[in-house]
Amino acid sequence: SVPADASNPDSVVVSVLNISATLGSQAVLPCKSYRMVWTQDRLNDRQRVVHWDVYSNYYGDNKMERLCDMYSAGDQRVYSSYNQGRIFMPQNAFADGNFSLVIKDVAESDEGTYSCNLHHHYCHLYETVKIQLAITKKAEDANQYWDGEKPVIVALKGSTVMLPCVNHNHIWTERHSEEEQQVVHWDRQPPGVPHDRADRLIDLYASGERRSYGPLFIRQKMNITDTAFALGDFSLRISELESADEGTYSCHLHHHYCGLHERRIYQVFVTEPVREKKVVNLTTHNIAPAIACSPFPLPSDPNVVRGHNVINVIIPESRVHFFQQLGYILATLLLFIVLLIIVVLITRKRRQRGYEYNVKKYGEKDVNLKEFTVDTTDLTQYKSEDIRLDYKNNILKEKAEQARSFPAKNIDLDK
Numbered sequence: 001s002v003p004a005d006a007s008n009p010d011s012v013v014v015s016v017l018n019i020s021a022t023l024g025s026q027a028v029l030p031c032k033s034y035r036m037v038w039t040q041d042r043l044n045d046r047q048r049v050v051h052w053d054v055y056s057n058y059y060g061d062n063k064m065e066r067l068c069d070m071y072s073a074g075d076q077r078v079y080s081s082y083n084q085g086r087i088f089m090p091q092n093a094f095a096d097g098n099f100s101l102v103i104k105d106v107a108e109s110d111e112g113t114y115s116c117n118l119h120h121h122y123c124h125l126y127e128t129v130k131i132q133l134a135i136t137k138k139a140e141d142a143n144q145y146w147d148g149e150k151p152v153i154v155a156l157k158g159s160t161v162m163l164p165c166v167n168h169n170h171i172w173t174e175r176h177s178e179e180e181q182q183v184v185h186w187d188r189q190p191p192g193v194p195h196d197r198a199d200r201l202i203d204l205y206a207s208g209e210r211r212s213y214g215p216l217f218i219r220q221k222m223n224i225t226d227t228a229f230a231l232g233d234f235s236l237r238i239s240e241l242e243s244a245d246e247g248t249y250s251c252h253l254h255h256h257y258c259g260l261h262e263r264r265i266y267q268v269f270v271t272e273p274v275r276e277k278k279v280v281n282l283t284t285h286n287i288a289p290a291i292a293c294s295p296f297p298l299p300s301d302p303n304v305v306r307g308h309n310v311i312n313v314i315i316p317e318s319r320v321h322f323f324q325q326l327g328y329i330l331a332t333l334l335l336f337i338v339l340l341i342i343v344v345l346i347t348r349k350r351r352q353r354g355y356e357y358n359v360k361k362y363g364e365k366d367v368n369l370k371e372f373t374v375d376t377t378d379l380t381q382y383k384s385e386d387i388r389l390d391y392k393n394n395i396l397k398e399k400a401e402q403a404r405s406f407p408a409k410n411i412d413l414d415k
Contacts, residue, residue: 011252011254011261011262011263012261012262012263013263013264013265014262014263014264015264015265016264016265016266016267017029017030017264017265017266017267018266018267018269019266019267019268019269020268020269020270020271021241021268021269021270021271022241022270022271022272022273022274023241023242023243023270023271023272023273024240024241024242024273025241025273026237026238026239026240026241027237027238027241027245027268028235028236028237028238029235029236029237029238029249029251029266029268030235031184031233031234031235031236031251031253031264032232032233032234032235033232033234033253033260033262034124034232035123035124035232035255035258035260036182036184036229036232036234036253036255036260037229037230037231037232047072047120047121047122047123048071048072048094048118048119048120048121048122048172049069049070049071049072049118049119049121050069050070050089050093050094050099050116050117050118050119050165051066051067051068051069051070051117051119052066052067052068052069052087052089052101052114052115052116052117052163053065053066053067053114053115053117054067054110054112054113054114054115055112055113055115056109056111056112056113057112058108058109058111058112059109065079065080066079067079067080067083067087067101067114068083068087068088068089068101070089070093070094072094076088076089076091085104086103086104086105087101087102087103087104088101088102089101089102094172094173095173096168096173097166097167097168097169097172097173098165098166099116099118099165099166099167100116100162100163100164100165100166101114101116101162101163101165102160102161102162102163103133103160103161103162103163104160105158105159105160106133106135106155106156106157106158106159106160106161107135107157107158108135108157110133110135111133111134111135112132112133113130113131113132113133113150114130114131114132114133114163115128115129115130115131116128116129116130116131116163116165118165118167118172120171120172120258122258123171123255123257123258123259123260124258125171125258127167129165130149130150131150131151131152131153131163131164131165132147132150132151132152132153133153133155133161133163134152134153134154134155135154135155135156135157136154136155136156136157137156137157138156139156141154141156142154142155142156142159151164171257171258171259181206181255181256181257181258182205182206182229182254182255182256182257183203183204183205183206183254183256184202184203184204184205184224184228184234184251184252184253184254185200185202185203185204185250185251185252185254186200186201186202186222186224186236186249186250186251186252187199187200187201187249187250187252188201188247188248188249188250189247189248189249189250190246190247191246191247191248193247195248195250198248198250199213199214200213201213201214201218201222201236201249202222202223202224202236204224204228204229204234206229210224221238221239221240222236222237222238223236223237224236224237234251234253236249236251238268241270242270243270245268245270246268246269246270247268248265248266248267248268249265249266249268250263250264250265250266251263251264251266
């Protein structure tokens with residue numbers, strides 16, 4: 001790819017714009033400059049002109065008067081017959097840049113503020129130099145000084161004075177090669193890429209030559225109008241915006257002859273389109289739901305991204321549906337009541353049983369311990385006895401433990 005404009009790194013940034021456009025739409029990056037309007041010099045370089053004016057109140061009328069003017073390719077012209085041969089500029093003014101005005105035999109009526117005006121219509125440049133002229137009758141009072149805003153010349157009456165106006169800039173002294181001096185560049189920086197590594201998109205010359213860079217689809221969707229130099233409009237149009245088109249774009253305007261080097265920066269952001277939600281309420285009585293359709297198809301715009309349409313169909317409920325829902329609710333409630341009753345019965349049955357125990361007899365008969373009386377004696381004497389025995393084996397140990405156990409009580413089962 002062609003790198004960005006490295007030959008003019010000192011381009012002046014004149015504007016920075018943020019441009020936000022929706023996905024799929026067309027974005028226009030405005031880049032206009034009337035100083036870049038190309039006009040062919042059909043009048044032999046009459047694009048440059050200098051003229052001298054004077055603002056005087058000598059006669060009490062405080063008027064501005066044009067004294068003389070001269071084109072770069074023409075003779076100078078003196079407007080007043082009184083000044084013919086008395087005031088003039090050098091004939092080679094546009095060759096050496098000396099536009100000074102010479103006044104012979106100055107008089108008191110020549111006092112005033114003089115202005116040297118340089119106009120370059122081709123480059124749209126205008127420069128003015130002002131000089132104050134005062135007349136004195138004493139030679140020792142002749143002087144030149146600066147009053148803080150402009151030079152002041154005090155000249156002796158009847159002498160010859162020269163009002164200086166010098167500009168050696170090449171645009172005032174040289175002719176230009178017209179269309180070869182004007183060129184417009186468009187660059188693009190993807191997010192995170194510095195300016196010196198930007199990609200060149202388009203080169204456009206005043207001669208009509210156009211150069212496009214990058215893939216074919218980029219060259220087709222990004223373009224400048226063919227009348228750019230005629231109107232001074234070098235805006236870049238990007239069609240069918242995509243998320244990949246985001247980044248920093250730069251418009252470089254170069255007029256090498258006029259010394260114009262401007263740069264305009266654009267931050268492009270692509271946003272999602274706002275989805276439009278349409279709600280259509282259809283009220284029908286005992287009618288099956290239908291789809292709402294428009295009798296006239298909507299015009300399709302390729303640049304507009306349409307959202308999804310939402311259609312709500314509301315149908316009144318019938319009585320059968322109401323009783324059906326009521327039956328579901330009652331059945332659920334009845335099942336809950338039955339489960340609650342079962343839990344209550346089980347709980348009460350468990351409480352009635354209390355802490356009764358079923359004791360199995362020898363012949364698998366139930367024996368209730370409450371029917372028997374047990375004769376209890378004081379057993380503390382057995383507990384307090386400390387019997388220490390040495391056992392030779394486990395059999396002797398078991399017999400000793402049986403002897404230490406409490407004596408069996410006689411239980412009369414017939415009672």
